[in-house]
Amino acid sequence: MPRPELRVSVVTRFLHDQSSAADDVYAFAYTITIRNTGEVTAQVIGRHWVITHGSGELEEVRGLGVIGQQPLLKPGEEFEYTSWTRITTPRGSMRGELLCMTDAAEPFEAIVEPFPLAIAQALH
Numbered sequence: 001m002p003r004p005e006l007r008v009s010v011v012t013r014f015l016h017d018q019s020s021a022a023d024d025v026y027a028f029a030y031t032i033t034i035r036n037t038g039e040v041t042a043q044v045i046g047r048h049w050v051i052t053h054g055s056g057e058l059e060e061v062r063g064l065g066v067i068g069q070q071p072l073l074k075p076g077e078e079f080e081y082t083s084w085t086r087i088t089t090p091r092g093s094m095r096g097e098l099l100c101m102t103d104a105a106e107p108f109e110a111i112v113e114p115f116p117l118a119i120a121q122a123l124h
Contacts, residue, residue, distance in 0.1 A: 004102045005038035006073065006110035010094075014119050015084060024088045028117040031082045032066070034098065034110065036073035042108075043072045044079070046099040051117075054089030066098070085117070092117040 011031045018027035036042055047066055051059040064070070071079040085094065095114040101107055 002039035004040050004042045004100065004106070004108050005036070006042055006044070006098065006100060007035045007037045008098065008110055008112045009033045009035075010112065010115045012115060012117060018084070018086070021090070025086055026088070026090050026092075026117075026119065027084055027086045029082055029084045030094065030115070030117075031080060032112075033078055033080045034066075034071070034073065035078040036075050039075055041072065041074045041103040042100050043070055043103075044098050044110075045070055045101050047096060048099065049085075049094055049096040049112075051085055051087060052093045052095075053087045054091040057088065087117055090119045 013029050015027035015029055019025055034044060044066055046064050049061040051061065067081045067083055073079060093114045093116050096112045098110040098112065100110055
């Protein structure tokens with residue numbers, strides 16, 4: 001039986017103009033690339049993010065689609081989008097799952113491995 005598989009890669013960047021250290025607000029953009037490396041057409045139906053602040057505070061975000069879309073990806077196709085989040089520390093991380101469905105209406109998840117949210121100088 002053909003297997004569904006979506007691979008997710010992430011690139012992040014600090015948004016200096018949307019951040020304020022004095023107010024403990026640190027904004028980060030993240031660009032997600034979703035590539036269908038499986039053998040069947042798959043659609044992203046929803047998302048679940050776990051955002052971890054450097055203080056240990058956890059924030060969960062759930063919703064339909066990504067940036068208001070539910071992309072349908074045939075084998076070999078990819079979809080890219082950019083979104084953003086704010087945390088209260090100069091360092092944190094995000095991880096999650098994309099909730100997906102095959103064209104045969106079989107649900108599956110595409111795991112998004114943890115990725116850092118960090119200001120470059122905060123890494124040292």
